[in-house]
Amino acid sequence: MLIDGHGRTVNYLRISVTERCNFRCQYCMPEKPFSWVPKENLLSFEELFLFVKVAIDEGVNKIRITGGEPLLREDLDKFIKMISDYKPDIDLALTTNAFLLPDAAQRLKDAGLKRLNISLDSLKTDVAAKVAGKDVLSEVLKGIDKALEVGLQVKINMVPLKGINDDEILDVMDYCKAHGMKVRFIEYMENEHADKALKGMHGREILAKVKERHTIKALGREGASPSFNYLLDDGYEFGLIDPHKHDFCESCNRIRLTAEGFLIPCLYFDEAMSIAEHVKKGDVESAAGVLAQVLKDKPKENRWSEEELEDRELSKRAFYETGG
Numbered sequence: 031m032l033i034d035g036h037g038r039t040v041n042y043l044r045i046s047v048t049e050r051c052n053f054r055c056q057y058c059m060p061e062k063p064f065s066w067v068p069k070e071n072l073l074s075f076e077e078l079f080l081f082v083k084v085a086i087d088e089g090v091n092k093i094r095i096t097g098g099e100p101l102l103r104e105d106l107d108k109f110i111k112m113i114s115d116y117k118p119d120i121d122l123a124l125t126t127n128a129f130l131l132p133d134a135a136q137r138l139k140d141a142g143l144k145r146l147n148i149s150l151d152s153l154k155t156d157v158a159a160k161v162a163g164k165d166v167l168s169e170v171l172k173g174i175d176k177a178l179e180v181g182l183q184v185k186i187n188m189v190p191l192k193g194i195n196d197d198e199i200l201d202v203m204d205y206c207k208a209h210g211m212k213v214r215f216i217e218y219m220e221n222e223h224a225d226k227a228l229k230g231m232h233g234r235e236i237l238a239k240v241k242e243r244h245t246i247k248a249l250g251r252e253g254a255s256p257s258f259n260y261l262l263d264d265g266y267e268f269g270l271i272d273p274h275k276h277d278f279c280e281s282c283n284r285i286r287l288t289a290e291g292f293l294i295p296c297l298y299f300d301e302a303m304s305i306a307e308h309v310k311k312g313d314v315e316s317a318a319g320v321l322a323q324v325l326k327d328k329p330k331e332n333r334w335s336e337e338e339l340e341d342r343e344l345s346k347r348a349f350y351e352t353g354g
């Protein structure tokens with residue numbers, strides 16, 4: 031079992047398979063970074079899989095593939111199949127912007143993927159284009175339809191932003207309800223790479239919008255998930271991810287692995303340790319040693335709380351590197 035320095039059990043591994051992306055979301059990567067990680071510095075799927083096996087053998091039972099945009103990485107379905115064949119009952123999921131899903135959904139399902147979380151910030155063509163930096167909506171909606179058609183479970187992630195998509199909270203919720211998908215509204219997490227002019231909506235403001243049309247009942251958090259769930263009067267359940275409270279850090283159960291082989295203990299902080307040289311040599315024991323060190327030093331909580339944001343520098347961690 032993997033236990034961190036604060037006594038928390040870690041059973042969830044998020045793997046970012048590429049930092050590259052075909053979108054330029056204002057809250058994540060409004061501009062292409064000065065340089066991408068050179069392709070030769072990326073770990074191969076075989077190398078990543080060596081670590082995945084260590085993690086699974088130590089108790090990881092939930093793996094999420096993310097990015098950048100994970101569907102840009104060639105042969106992703108083969109990596110998914112490696113994991114699924116090794117542990118068929120693992121909770122194996124992917125987070126994607128869905129642009130390439132119309133073509134990829136069936137292959138992912140056949141490879142053993144179980145769930146998809148898809149980012150959808152607007153149902154208006156112009157607003158979706160403004161957030162993502164290009165015209166994306168029709169392909170994204172096609173991707174969602176295709177994922178549902180092939181039988182993947184789908185959740186939707188929306189980041190409500192003031193003056194941009196804050197008038198669409200109820201519309202996105204209705205769309206998700208009509209398609210049998212859960213929506214999670216995510217508070218914008220301030221970071222150095224995002225568009226400086228952005229203003230996120232606070233969880234309480236998001237809930238106030240929902241309450242304009244519904245009565246809601248708080249259900250609570252689902253296990254170690256950062257999502258706090260609510261039930262609408264008509265039985266529909268939605269979630270709110272509110273890192274500015276950071277109470278969910280108390281039950282944090284996750285670590286992150288990047289495409290370059292960095293193990294990242296927390297989404298907020300810059301600290302990371304590399305397993306690259308070890309897995310390149312096939313030295314799984316040393317990789318397991320790095321994992322143990324990263325767990326020992328895992329921070330207790332993030333620093334997105336409102337008081338802390340006022341008097342400190344923004345987080346330097348790029349969401350497109352860590353995969354959110």
Ligand SMILES: Nc1nc2c(ncn2[C@@H]2O[C@H](COP(=O)(O)OP(=O)(O)OP(=O)(O)O)[C@@H](O)[C@H]2O)c(=O)[nH]1
Nearest residue numbers: 125147185187216255256271273284297332353354
């Ligand atoms: N602050 C914080 N936010 C997180 C963490 N994990 C995920 N999130 C944010 O939650 C949002 C949704 O994450 P997803 O990639 O859909 O994954 P998930 O919420 O673990 O998904 P489920 O397994 O379906 O619960 C993303 O914007 C993440 O950045 C975390 O450890 N800390």
Ligand SMILES: C[S@@+](CC[C@H](N)C(=O)[O-])C[C@H]1O[C@@H](n2cnc3c(N)ncnc32)[C@H](O)[C@@H]1O
Nearest residue numbers: 057058097098126127149187218219349353354
């Ligand atoms: C970094 S993306 C990677 C996967 C994929 N490209 C996508 O967009 O779903 C993972 C998640 O992080 C979220 N995200 C990115 N930057 C964020 C920020 N500054 N605040 C809150 N959520 C953010 C996105 O909305 C998405 O749901």
Ligand code: SF4
Nearest residue numbers: 051053055058098127
């Ligand atoms: S949030 Fe996802 S889709 Fe948007 S720029 Fe970041 S990695 Fe790309």
Ligand code: SF4
Nearest residue numbers: 279282296297331332
């Ligand atoms: S912000 Fe850091 S400590 Fe909190 S849940 Fe996320 S990874 Fe864990």
